[in-house]
Structures are given as C-alpha cells and as structure tokens.
Amino acid sequence: MSYEPTIERLPNFLRYVNKVYRFSHTIDSMQDRRADTDVSAQTIFMSVFLCLLLRLGSIRQLAKDVDAGKIRKFLPRVDKETYCANTVGNGLENIDTSILQRQLAIVPKKLRRNKAYGSAEHPRTIGGFRIVAVDGTENFRSESICCPECMEVHVKVKDGVKINYVHKIVIMYVVGRLHPSAVQVILGAEPTYPKDVISGEESGHEGESTAAKRLVGNMIALYGNGFFDILTTDAYYSTKPFVLFLDSLGKYLVSRVKDARTTLYKEIETLSCMVEPIYVDDRENRVESLIYEIPELHAVLDWDVPTRGFKIIEKTYNIVSGEKVYIKEETFLCMATLPGELADADIVRQIVHAKWGVENNAIKDLKDNWYMEHNFHHHPNATYALLLILFMAHNLFYAYVFRHLKSYRLYQPTMKRIKEDFMSSFLHWKWRMSWTNFDGP
Ligand SMILES: [Zn+2]
Numbered sequence: 431m432s433y434e435p436t437i438e439r440l441p442n443f444l445r446y447v448n449k450v451y452r453f454s455h456t457i458d459s460m461q462d463r464r465a466d467t468d469v470s471a472q473t474i475f476m477s478v479f480l481c482l483l484l485r486l487g488s489i490r491q492l493a494k495d496v497d498a499g500k501i502r503k504f505l506p507r508v509d510k511e512t513y514c515a516n517t518v519g520n521g522l523e524n525i526d527t528s529i530l531q532r533q534l535a536i537v538p539k540k541l542r543r544n545k546a547y548g549s550a551e552h553p554r555t556i557g558g559f560r561i562v563a564v565d566g567t568e569n570f571r572s573e574s575i576c577c578p579e580c581m582e583v584h585v586k587v588k589d590g591v592k593i594n595y596v597h598k599i600v601i602m603y604v605v606g607r608l609h610p611s612a613v614q615v616i617l618g619a620e621p622t623y624p625k626d627v628i629s630g631e632e633s634g635h636e637g638e639s640t641a642a643k644r645l646v647g648n649m650i651a652l653y654g655n656g657f658f659d660i661l662t663t664d665a666y667y668s669t670k671p672f673v674l675f676l677d678s679l680g681k682y683l684v685s686r687v688k689d690a691r692t693t694l695y696k697e698i699e700t701l702s703c704m705v706e707p708i709y710v711d712d713r714e715n716r717v718e719s720l721i722y723e724i725p726e727l728h729a730v731l732d733w734d735v736p737t738r739g740f741k742i743i744e745k746t747y748n749i750v751s752g753e754k755v756y757i758k759e760e761t762f763l764c765m766a767t768l769p770g771e772l773a774d775a776d777i778v779r780q781i782v783h784a785k786w787g788v789e790n791n792a793i794k795d796l797k798d799n800w801y802m803e804h805n806f807h808h809h810p811n812a813t814y815a816l817l818l819i820l821f822m823a824h825n826l827f828y829a830y831v832f833r834h835l836k837s838y839r840l841y842q843p844t845m846k847r848i849k850e851d852f853m854s855s856f857l858h859w860k861w862r863m864s865w866t867n868f869d870g871p
Contacts, residue, residue, distance in 0.1 A: 433843035439855035441863050444504065446834050447826045451540060454865060456533045456822075457506055461526045469513045474521030475819065477501050482800070482816070483823040484853050489515045489806050500856065506865045522812035530818040531618055535652050537825040538604060538615045542657070546833070547607060554607055556784060557777040561606035562617060562658040563785040564645065566638035566666070567793055569817060570805045571596045579810040581624045581635045597813055598622040600641045601821075602649050603792045605662065605784040613828035614792035616821040618652065620645035621814055639672055650679065660684055660768060662785050668694060668765055670733050677735045677767065684781045687739070687763040697730050698739035698763045707743075710776045718745045718754075721775040727765065740764050742779055792824075799845070800824060 436442070447453040462471040480501060481492040493515040495501050502508055541547070548554030555561060571583075576595035583594045602617045622641040646661070661681055665688035676683050687695050702722035710719045724739040731737065743761045747754045766778045773781070785791075796802035800823075806816050831838050831848060838848070 431841070433837050433841040433847065435851045435854060437855050437858050439848075439851045440504065440859060441855070443827075443830050443852065444863065446830050448865075450834075451536050451826065451829070453826070454506060456536065459529055459533060461529055462521065463524045463526060467521070467524075468510055469517050469521060470507075470509045471521065471525055472507070473505060473509055473513075474518060474525060476505055477518060478522065478816065478819050479823055480504060480856070482820045483827060484856055485799070485801060485849065487801055487804065489518050492518060503859060503862050504856075519807045519809070519812065522807055522815050523809045524811065525815045527811060527815050527818060530815055530822075531648075532652065534616070534618060534818055534822050534825070537822075537829055538617050538657075539653065541613075541615060541829070547604075554609065556606045556780045557773050559606065559660050559773070559781070560656075560658045561604070561660045561662060561781060561784060562602055562649075563605045563614075563662045564600055564602050564642050564667075565664065565785075565793055566598060566600045566622065566642065567797075568803070569597050569599045569813070570803050570808075572805060572808065575808050577808055577810055577813075579621065579623060579813075581622070598635075598638070598641075599814075599817060600638060600645050601793060602645055606781065613825070613832055614795075615825050615828075616792060617657075618645060618649050619814075619817055619821065620648065621810075639667060639669070642667070642672075643675055646676070646679070646681075655680075660781065662781055664786070665689060668692075670731070673733060673735050673737065673767055682766065682768040684766045684768060684778060685764060686782060686786065687765050693731060694727075694739070694765065695763060697727060698724060698741055698765070701727070701730075701739065702741040708775055710779075712776075716747050716749070718747065719743060719776075719779060721779060723775045725770065735767050736769060737765055737767050738770065738778075740766070740775060740778060742782075796820070796824060799849075 444453065457472050457476055460471040460475040462474070477492060477496060481489065486492055486495065492501070493513070497512050502511065546554070547560065548558070572595045573592070580595035580597065583596045584591050585594050599619050599621050601619045604615045604617065620641045622638055623636050625636050649657070659682060661676060661683055663683065663685040665686045667683065668685045668687050673683055687698060689695055701724045705722050705724060707720040707722045710721065712719070720743045722741040726736070727739040728735060728737040741761070741763050743759065745756050746758045747756045749755070764778065764782045766773070768778065800820060802817070802820060807813070831845070835848075837843070
C-alpha cells in the first residue's frame, strides 16, 4: 500500500478545518473598509486563500480560475459569478487586516488547548518551555514600483548605484517542539516601516527591533501573557535595549552572538578560556558538544539583567563499524537571560538550535514553497493582508497534514505530493461543495 491521491482532498481539507478550526466563521468575519462593494470581503478572502493554499502563483491566474468557475465550487456563497484581477486587488487594498490577524491566531490557540505542545507533566517541547522565535525577513523587492511603505535600498551595480524598493516583515512563530513533523505555526507578523522623514534629514528605515517590539506587544495582547516564556532570535537582537525590553515583560531571551566587534562577543571569547567545558554526547542526533558556560556575564557588560554566555563547539559524527567518524565541527557563541536553575547549558544549546539549522524552518519553507516573496499586489494594506492570509493557509495546511491525514502518518508522502493532490482535486472536483453539512460530527 502507498499514499493514494483522491479527488476529495480539497473538500476533505475544508471540512476538517471547518470542523476543528471553525473556518466558515473565519470567512464570515471578513470585512471590507468600503461601504459598498460588488464582491464581498468574504469572497475576496476565500478566493485569495485558495490561490495561496494551492500555490497558484499570481492573482491573474486566480482571476482565470474564477472566470472558469473553478473557485466558485468552493465558495460558501457566490455574490458574483466572475470578477477580474482588479476586483481582487481592490478588495485586498481595503480588507480589514486586524480581523485577519485575529483569525490567524485561531490555529495556534487551538493547538495549545489541544495539548499539541504537551502538558506540564509530559512536555513535548525543549525543557518543557513555551518557546517562540522572531525573525525579520524581506518579503519582496522591486526595481521599479514603489508605494508609501516601501523602503529604499541602494544596490551597487556595474555603472553606479541603483535604488531597489523593499518591504520587510518581522514574523513570530512557535519553535522547540520535539516531534520531527512539528509545525512551526506562525503566530503573527508586523511590517517594518520607513521612518518618518524629518525635515532636513534623509528618510531612513526603522530598525527591525522596533518592529519586533511592536510585534511582541501585539502578540501578548492577542494570545495572553502566558503563551510564551522564551523568545529565541538571531544575533541581531543580542543587545542591552532588547534584553531590558523583554525583561520588563517577564520574558527570557536566548539568542546567538555573532558580531566579533561587540563587547558581548569579546567577553564570551575571553572568559571562555577560564572555565572548564562540559561535555555532552547527543546520541540521537549524533552530535558531541563541548560547552563553555560563563555565568554572570551581565556584571562585565553593565547590563541590569542576569545573563549567561556560552561558547559551544559541536562535532557531528556518523557511526561506521561501531566507531565514531567525525563529519563536521562548528563553533558558535550564544547568550541567555534564562537562569541556570531553569535551564542547563545543554537546554540552552537545544533552544538555539530550535530556530537555527532545523530542516522544516518556517520562513525558508514559506519562501521556497509558498511564494512568500512574490509580489502578488503591491500596496501597503494588500501586501500585509496577503501575508496574513498566506500564514493562515500555511498553518491550516500543516495542521491538516500532521494532525489529521492518516495516510501521511502511514506512508509519509512528500509535501510536494500532497500539494499536487490538492491541486488535482481543485481542478477535477465537479460539484459545488456543500458547506451546509460542515458543522456535522
Ligand atoms: Zn511598497
């Protein structure tokens, strides 16, 4: 037996997400900021959701499928038989993004309630902690078109300097679950804005950490203060202001340290020569590590928050005829404001890895397989709305595959295979799908 494609795949998915995550309520809740529109916000949302879920790749393609009646089969209600790419673009420019953000929160909240992250007695996360990551990323770049929220980036070319127009976003997602197929559920996102132009000064960009601070505040308001204990980040956030900001919220930071010019980096390097390392052999992942831990690093940094520094040397190995054969050696530095009583050095090492070096990294997946950097429709509200709908499609797709699809557990088909199955079901399904039986058992 092997994985069997089915024409029912897309209706099955929609039935599941409706039953478990009340998806028809999500559709119903959508609103357009204009008083009067030809095509409702519900129809625009559902059309774009299908476009992103099925990775159609462009709104033009979506409009063609609308024209051919393919989308209509999966709409709960049809307010207009056909509509064009412009209608979808205008709808996205006016859709209420605060509703999209609230609806995006439904899957992560439900997974938490359903103990997808384990319980206090049986944690399914590293050290039993609730860990989230933030990451800033460019979500698209244009050489010609710009909007009021574009940031200008100067790029060196053969004959001088060229301006590129860029949008950046900071994303928060769940990490640290121990199961190999764990979904890195996206919790929310916040755009990075160009700074206000002050007269006489050049316009600039606000820093990624300014957007990240807004995001952390918004996420606590949306999910509740207990939703996470630890934030893990790349080296960009290993700064005193960011550590103080998180500490004021009662949260811990675990992050990498990379910039050799900073006092933080130099102190970890110098002090690591004075401590004895601990040795850990992680047999399951075939990694040996030597960890030099520097307690009370904050004293030399003049930070007011207890901080530990770590220098970690990792050796990856294979077992050949009962002997270890080393494949690769890597050295990196990191820091944690998490106290030693709560997490030993090896837990810190694992938390750093929860975001970095994992195969199913959410942002890499979104870029490689979900067209995240594609310019579907360039406009401040539309760009942000598209990302939020994309994250919903991503979360629901993986929730369906990992938590519902029996044939995935049995036969482990690739994601590409399942994606193709969705597409073929979309193309060949001949009937209008019934949404009336959705709330059934
Ligand atoms: Zn723009």
